[in-house]
């Protein structure tokens with residue numbers, strides 16, 4: 001019996017990571033932040049002084065990443081830097097990079113670590129490419145201004161002194177690259193439920209998401 005997968009996609013700072021963590025906790029499912037994989041490729045290249053525009057080097061870096069590397073990188077604070085995020089959005093447009101990371105993501109979804117009963121994956125192409133048969137597909141979004149405000153507040157909270165215009169421009173550039181790339185562009189799956197949370201609290205977003213889960217994975221509900 002395949003384990004249920006909850007696919008959560010959306011643009012940068014839309015709140016998909018926040019939602020994915022809460023849904024995974026509510027359901028007792030394993031969680032994979034797939035953005036961390038692309039960030040890991042970018043960070044490895046940046047540290048090695050490799051040009052992020054070198055598609056062959058990016059593919060080789062992605063192919064060389066082991067599960068242990070991924071585990072180490074997910075705990076690396078530099079993974080969350082905006083320079084790493086921009087780098088990730090550049091390397092993620094390289095078809096060889098996406099191909100190299102495909103099996104890891106599908107294997108996680110099919111065999112959630114720890115024998116957990118299901119998996120939540122968040123990213124850009126989970127519902128369209130990685131897990132097209134997922135019973136639950138959520139596309140979480142918010143206006144670009146709201147997302148830039150959230151990221152701005154987050155950076156200030158980390159003690160940084162960002163310029164709002166720069167944060168907004170970075171967000172627009174990332175949206176542009178992620179939605180316009182030729183391979184696995186950011187787009188809602190045709191059967192995804194779209195949650196525009198521009199005016200919703202995180203709790204309201206969670207409630208809306210769990211309503212969808214209840215409807216689509218009834219045998220997992222009520223969850224202990």
Ligand SMILES: Nc1ncnc2c1ncn2[C@@H]1O[C@H](COP(=O)(O)OP(=O)(O)OP(=O)(O)O)[C@@H](O)[C@H]1O
Pocket residue numbers: 010011012013014015016017018019035150151154197200201202203205
């Ligand atoms: N509904 C919401 N209302 C207000 N703020 C929110 C909401 N959801 C998330 N946030 C805040 O917005 C910021 C971005 O959220 P989060 O990191 O979950 O987004 P993301 O889509 O995973 O971003 P990225 O793709 O860049 O990793 C965080 O500071 C988070 O606390």
Ligand SMILES: Nc1ccn([C@@H]2O[C@H](COP(=O)(O)O)[C@@H](O)[C@H]2O)c(=O)n1
Pocket residue numbers: 012013034035036038039085088089090092093122123124125126174178
């Ligand atoms: N499934 C995915 C996940 C991420 N990306 C790319 O990585 C960048 C960083 O992702 P975050 O979710 O950590 O912000 C993102 O801008 C995408 O370019 C992807 O392509 N596919």
